[in-house]
Amino acid sequence: DAKTTQPNSMESNEEExxxxxxxxxxxxxxxxIHWYRQLPSQGPEYVIHGLTSNVNxxxxxxxxxxxxxxxxxxxxxxxxxxxxVYYCILRDRSGGGADGLTFxxxxxxxxxx
Amino acid sequence: xxxxxxxxxxQVTQMGQxxxxxxxxxxxxxxxxxxxxxxxxxxxxxxxxxxxxxSEKSEIFDDQFxxxxxxxxxxxxxxxxxxxEDSAMYFCASRxxxxxxxxxxxxxxxxxxVT
Numbered sequence: 246d247a248k249t250t251q252p253n254s255m256e257s258n259e260e261e262x263x264x265x266x267x268x269x270x271x272x273x274x275x276x277x278i279h280w281y282r283q284l285p286s287q288g289p290e291y292v293i294h295g296l297t298s299n300v301n302x303x304x305x306x307x308x309x310x311x312x313x314x315x316x317x318x319x320x321x322x323x324x325x326x327x328x329x330v331y332y333c334i335l336r337d338r339s340g341g342g343a344d345g346l347t348f349x350x351x352x353x354x355x356x357x358x
Numbered sequence: 359x360x361x362x363x364x365x366x367x368x369q370v371t372q373m374g375q376x377x378x379x380x381x382x383x384x385x386x387x388x389x390x391x392x393x394x395x396x397x398x399x400x401x402x403x404x405x406x407x408x409x410x411x412x413s414e415k416s417e418i419f420d421d422q423f424x425x426x427x428x429x430x431x432x433x434x435x436x437x438x439x440x441x442x443e444d445s446a447m448y449f450c451a452s453r454x455x456x457x458x459x460x461x462x463x464x465x466x467x468x469x470x471x472v473t
Contacts, residue, residue, distance in 0.1 A: 277458050288362075288449045288464030289401060296459075332401075336458040345391050345403035345414065345451075346462060 249333045254353040257323050265318040265352055267333030272313050277336045279346070280307065280318050282329040289332065289348070292318065328356045360384045362465035364450050370471045371440055379435045379468045381450030390433045391451040391462065392425065394418070401449070407433065408456075440472045 250268040257263045280292040293307045300307045306319040332351040363382045392404040406413040424436045451462040
């Protein structure tokens with residue numbers, strides 16, 4: 246999996262939007278951008294993924310730069326329950342396959358009440 | 359919503375003993391995984407399993423580790439002779455398809471403590 250770079254930690258206030266950045270300057274044309282999160286004492290949880298266009302689901306939005314070298318996970322209205330480590334991971338569309346995800350250190354998101 | 363379940367939630371064992379960690383993946387999923395996370399460290403890939411055989415394994419997954427799908431629902435990780443450094447959270451995951459946009463679904467893990 247190609248390398249991604251994320252800030253170690255970010256802090257936000259409850260009920261405000263949160264923008265979590267991810268740089269992936271070596272992304273290839275066949276890489277999907279996946280986001281997972283890990284709440285305290287739980288397993289990783291899928292959040293969202295995209296290829297070229299911005300994506301929305303019930304959990305979050307994913308904004309992908311036009312050159313695809315960066316992306317931003319957007320939590321529209323953070324709650325205390327969104328405090329977690331957020332991981333940005335690239336997955337090769339052409340490979341797919343059975344191989345596992347490679348987790349980095351992610352961004353530790355702290356939500357202040 | 360279907361989920362991956364893991365048992366037990368916490369396992370304590372003595373060094374040198376064998377342990378089996380159990381997982382029930384989501385029923386129609388075809389690809390299965392084990393990961394581990396040592397306290398305070400990254401989530402690390404151990405092994406992937408498809409069609410009753412290992413598809414890929416990491417350097418961590420040495421001869422002390424084995425996986426099995428003994429029936430149509432369970433997926434197990436066995437550590438033959440545990441070491442202190444095997445103490446970690448072990449997460450099972452499954453996914454429906456081989457496609458790169460098919461997400462992994464993780465269980466909430468088994469905390470293994472080796473004393």
